[in-house]
Amino acid sequence: MTTSTNTVAAEGQPIAHSVDEIERQAATAGEGVREHDAVFQTVRRPFEVPLVTKIDARDVCVDYGTKRALHHVSIKLPEKAVTAFIGPSGCGKSTFLRCINRMNDTIENCVVSGEIDMEGEDLNDKSRDVVLLRARVGMVFQKPNPFPKSIFENVAYGPRIHGVARDKKHLGEIVEQSLQRAGLWKEVKDRLDEPGTGLSGGQQQRLCIARAIAVSPEVILMDEPCSALDPIATATVEALIQELRENYTIVIVTHSMAQAERVSQKTCYFHLGYLVEEGPTETIFNDPREERTRQYISGVFG
Amino acid sequence: MAVTTDARDIDAAGSSSRKIVERGLARRKRNEVIFKGIGLGAILIGISLVAVLFGSILYKGVPAFTQATLHLDVTFDPAIVNVPEKPVQGADENDADYYERLLSWQRRLVFVNWNRVIQDAIAKVVPAAADNARDAAGMVASGERVRLRDMVAEDPSLIGTTKAVSLVAAANIDVWLKGNIDRSLAQSKQQLTALQQEWADDLYDRGVITMAFSSVLFTNVDSRSSPATAGLLGAMVGSIMMMLIVMFCAVPVGVMAAVYLEEFAPKNRLTDIIEVNINNLAAVPSIVFGLLGAAIFINLLGLPLSAPLVGGLVLSLMTLPTVIIASRASLRAVPPSIRQAALGVGASPTQAMFHHTLPLAVPGMLTGAIIGVAQALGETAPLLLIGMNAFVPNVPTTPIEQSTALPVQIYLWQGNEMRNFFEARTAAAILILLAVMISMNAFAIFMRHRFERRW
Numbered sequence: 001m002t003t004s005t006n007t008v009a010a011e012g013q014p015i016a017h018s019v020d021e022i023e024r025q026a027a028t029a030g031e032g033v034r035e036h037d038a039v040f041q042t043v044r045r046p047f048e049v050p051l052v053t054k055i056d057a058r059d060v061c062v063d064y065g066t067k068r069a070l071h072h073v074s075i076k077l078p079e080k081a082v083t084a085f086i087g088p089s090g091c092g093k094s095t096f097l098r099c100i101n102r103m104n105d106t107i108e109n110c111v112v113s114g115e116i117d118m119e120g121e122d123l124n125d126k127s128r129d130v131v132l133l134r135a136r137v138g139m140v141f142q143k144p145n146p147f148p149k150s151i152f153e154n155v156a157y158g159p160r161i162h163g164v165a166r167d168k169k170h171l172g173e174i175v176e177q178s179l180q181r182a183g184l185w186k187e188v189k190d191r192l193d194e195p196g197t198g199l200s201g202g203q204q205q206r207l208c209i210a211r212a213i214a215v216s217p218e219v220i221l222m223d224e225p226c227s228a229l230d231p232i233a234t235a236t237v238e239a240l241i242q243e244l245r246e247n248y249t250i251v252i253v254t255h256s257m258a259q260a261e262r263v264s265q266k267t268c269y270f271h272l273g274y275l276v277e278e279g280p281t282e283t284i285f286n287d288p289r290e291e292r293t294r295q296y297i298s299g300v301f302g
Numbered sequence: 303m304a305v306t307t308d309a310r311d312i313d314a315a316g317s318s319s320r321k322i323v324e325r326g327l328a329r330r331k332r333n334e335v336i337f338k339g340i341g342l343g344a345i346l347i348g349i350s351l352v353a354v355l356f357g358s359i360l361y362k363g364v365p366a367f368t369q370a371t372l373h374l375d376v377t378f379d380p381a382i383v384n385v386p387e388k389p390v391q392g393a394d395e396n397d398a399d400y401y402e403r404l405l406s407w408q409r410r411l412v413f414v415n416w417n418r419v420i421q422d423a424i425a426k427v428v429p430a431a432a433d434n435a436r437d438a439a440g441m442v443a444s445g446e447r448v449r450l451r452d453m454v455a456e457d458p459s460l461i462g463t464t465k466a467v468s469l470v471a472a473a474n475i476d477v478w479l480k481g482n483i484d485r486s487l488a489q490s491k492q493q494l495t496a497l498q499q500e501w502a503d504d505l506y507d508r509g510v511i512t513m514a515f516s517s518v519l520f521t522n523v524d525s526r527s528s529p530a531t532a533g534l535l536g537a538m539v540g541s542i543m544m545m546l547i548v549m550f551c552a553v554p555v556g557v558m559a560a561v562y563l564e565e566f567a568p569k570n571r572l573t574d575i576i577e578v579n580i581n582n583l584a585a586v587p588s589i590v591f592g593l594l595g596a597a598i599f600i601n602l603l604g605l606p607l608s609a610p611l612v613g614g615l616v617l618s619l620m621t622l623p624t625v626i627i628a629s630r631a632s633l634r635a636v637p638p639s640i641r642q643a644a645l646g647v648g649a650s651p652t653q654a655m656f657h658h659t660l661p662l663a664v665p666g667m668l669t670g671a672i673i674g675v676a677q678a679l680g681e682t683a684p685l686l687l688i689g690m691n692a693f694v695p696n697v698p699t700t701p702i703e704q705s706t707a708l709p710v711q712i713y714l715w716q717g718n719e720m721r722n723f724f725e726a727r728t729a730a731a732i733l734i735l736l737a738v739m740i741s742m743n744a745f746a747i748f749m750r751h752r753f754e755r756r757w
Contacts (some may be wrong), residue, residue, distance in 0.1 A: 134648035145639035158647035
């Protein structure tokens, strides 16, 4: 599938300006932050065994009107691996996630600049068809949001609108396969006609995952998929993510450090719209180089 | 010891602040009770006003659903109904000739002395009627003569036979028997002659006159010469036509406008202006829409006066803002997560709209639309300006024929000079209008429950 042989960058240079410093200047000089955008350096930690890059985002900025939400973020997302975005609320991690399948297009006044390269195609190119893109890049949302339709219809909707299924039988196969991959088949196979909204929270979220994989995407974006779930449902979804990693490139935004540590191979720490530090999950959690990352991970704040 | 002193200080401070809270407690409770009382009072006042309104309409209107009716044996005496055989179309006769013969036969039928037929029928129960033609003819609503004529026109074999027929009594008989006129008034001020008064009481006691269900209210059109047989059929058909026009004009246009404004329109100055104007239009007095309709549909486009088509279009314009506002509100009430979910699996914005958001908004839209249509049904002012307050004793068969409408009919009856008869008739018409509206609203509620889905 992937032709790119790029490896995840691993500069690991000392930072020129800490986020602290920029914050302070921003507080006194208002728009001063932007002047420092170009100088800000993300701490990049190397992988021992370089991973194949699926998505290469370069210099991505997001502005909501006059407010800049994301400052020159460059990340390489490894293929068939889980990348976790962590950081306090409002740090831009969800904003960046939504750039990848262009969900920010639906927000008024939101301007995304920069390049997001997936296998040589720029996803951020406005002439690209978002419908095709979203078939390739699926998304799972924070709150389980099944359609108020039957379980079958929930999963069948994607294949149906894209015209993937050849006939009814094929559609049934796709639905069964998707539900099986989402680990939900056994629980719902006898009640496919019942409304998806009647399932438990964890089941609903897995139904949403099944719905996302029914259109066979290459990438699955998950925006805090477990934040509305109880610990047991969370464990099920996490186990599912581990299984899905074998076939899909997964990007997950999470507020739970423990979850990031458990499920991801790569971790990116965002703070106030900057990508502060990124690298192998183990390295980030055991030996963070940036002060803010260390404090966030050890629970000093956030 | 310092520690105990501190503890005591804190205790003292604690108990004093507690006292302050306790002192305020009574006042807070009192305020709560007062507010609850005021709220309850407001609701009670509202309910009692509605009860008074409905009570008075019911009190006045219900008696009008029954009407003094004479049950007579009518003899179609060939001496009086002296018409030739009803013409039959000959095998070699063309249509024009046949209709000419038929028309002349019908003309003969019109000139039959139907009052005499009625007089003879009454004379069978009150022999004195045989000598008092005017009094006898005045007992029965004048429109009933036409009914007897139509019976014969339809079935000429009735001639020479006697048939039991229920004839609606004249309005004045009804008024007299229902006690809607002061019987102690001097005879010179009475609407009925002394003979008629006597006969009415006598026949009522004997059961020849009964208070029967007033079916003419539903089967007849308005009438000025025969108030007792004046009905609402024309007005009801006119209102139904207008309602259908409103449903097919205002609802689709309103829903599509709401969909576009809510989901697809860019948020800029122009759409802001449109939005403000829609909200303002909802508050424009309805009579202004009547002026607009008169200027555009009648003067500019040359559509006929008093036509349900024009009325329906005017009411559509009036209903449009209501439908748009209700539809937008119900679209906005659909959780954005559903739309995002659809977009997330690659649905286009139009697909997300029509597959997910719109179906979920349908119950709310239906409610808004039906309430809008019900409101239009009861609207009078704009109809006055497009000529629907004309006296139209006719059931419209097409929307461009002259017609009247239920609320306008109520307005016309309310102004009728035969007050003591039409007051009850008006209230009955109001009851019918209310019944239609309540059933429409009930339908709206039913539809909402039917289509409502939880998420």
